[in-house]
Amino acid sequence: MEQQEIFEKLSMAIIEGDENKAKAFAHEVLRSKIDPLEAVEQGLSKGMIVLGDRFEKGEIFLPDLLIAGDAFNSAIDVLKPAMEALKKNIAKVGTVLIGTVNGDVHGIGKNIVGIVLEANGFEVVDIGVDKPSLKFVEEAEKVKADVIGLSSLMTTTMTAQKEVIDILKEMNLRKKYWVVIGGGPVTQEWADQIGADGYAGSAFQAVHLIKRLLGQKKIGA
Ligand code: B12
Numbered sequence: 001m002e003q004q005e006i007f008e009k010l011s012m013a014i015i016e017g018d019e020n021k022a023k024a025f026a027h028e029v030l031r032s033k034i035d036p037l038e039a040v041e042q043g044l045s046k047g048m049i050v051l052g053d054r055f056e057k058g059e060i061f062l063p064d065l066l067i068a069g070d071a072f073n074s075a076i077d078v079l080k081p082a083m084e085a086l087k088k089n090i091a092k093v094g095t096v097l098i099g100t101v102n103g104d105v106h107g108i109g110k111n112i113v114g115i116v117l118e119a120n121g122f123e124v125v126d127i128g129v130d131k132p133s134l135k136f137v138e139e140a141e142k143v144k145a146d147v148i149g150l151s152s153l154m155t156t157t158m159t160a161q162k163e164v165i166d167i168l169k170e171m172n173l174r175k176k177y178w179v180v181i182g183g184g185p186v187t188q189e190w191a192d193q194i195g196a197d198g199y200a201g202s203a204f205q206a207v208h209l210i211k212r213l214l215g216q217k218k219i220g221a
Contacts, residue, residue, distance in 0.1 A: 019074045
């Protein structure tokens with residue numbers, strides 16, 4: 001099967017919420033020695049985008065998204081060992097604390113960012129979804145993170161990204177961490193507005209962004 005065809009089949013498996021097909025084509029990715037990360041971005045994630053649009057138009061409902069989420073995660077389970085095997089034998093680049101902000105249970109994108117960062121030599125501490133803003137700061141202090149990554153998939157929860165930055169400022173800790181943000185509705189403009197250090201629209205871009213930031217000295221640190 002051609003690479004493009006496998007990506008389309010993966011995308012369809014997510015749209016249909018078919019866990020068995022999602023797993024089967026994930027295995028096909030491994031058999032065909034296709035880059036598993038590309039299969040996530042070009043296959044699985046594209047299916048999710050289609051579903052998001054249909055959900056917005058009222059053509060499908062929440063249970064459909066839940067089923068698709070399960071199919072997505074089971075394909076990731078198949079691909080994960082191969083993604084981790086990509087981990088280059090490189091010295092630890094830095095520690096990233098990542099989580100989804102308060103009030104938001106979307107975790108798939110954050111998980112992918114975490115896997116891709118790990119494959120690129122970062123230590124990743126994932127605190128999960130729907131985490132209170134103060135928790136991000138407390139955990140970053142505990143694990144001595146270099147970077148705090150905040151995921152938000154909803155316009156209604158984006159404000160929690162600002163809240164984390166505001167807490168860092170109040171506690172005089174803002175200069176200690178790079179803060180990067182991402183998730184569907186998030187933009188560079190929003191990052192600038194709330195004083196985040198950067199925004200990335202995909203897991204690959206997140207790696208480039210964080211590597212670039214860590215190459216810079218934190219002003220005042
Ligand atoms: C799957 C899904 C769900 C699943 C989530 C399952 C799970 N385990 O995560 C479930 C069913 C739980 C769900 C629930 C809800 N959902 Co929903 N969901 C989606 C859907 C279809 C896909 C999200 C997804 O996983 N995408 C795939 C991943 C790979 O992409 P991604 O998350 O964008 O991540 C990439 C980048 O953004 C970036 N990135 C992500 N995080 C980060 C973090 C950092 C630091 C960086 C640098 C980069 C980065 O890298 C990732 C990888 O490339 C989206 C539609 C969409 N197209 O986004 C709606 C969507 C996000 N949901 C929506 C809504 C409204 C809801 C509900 C409120 C519905 C309801 N009525 O209850 C609830 C939310 C409950 C809550 N309190 O959070 C709306 C949000 C609208 C808004 N207000 O902005 C959307 C946009 C659908 C729509 N078009 O209306 N949902």
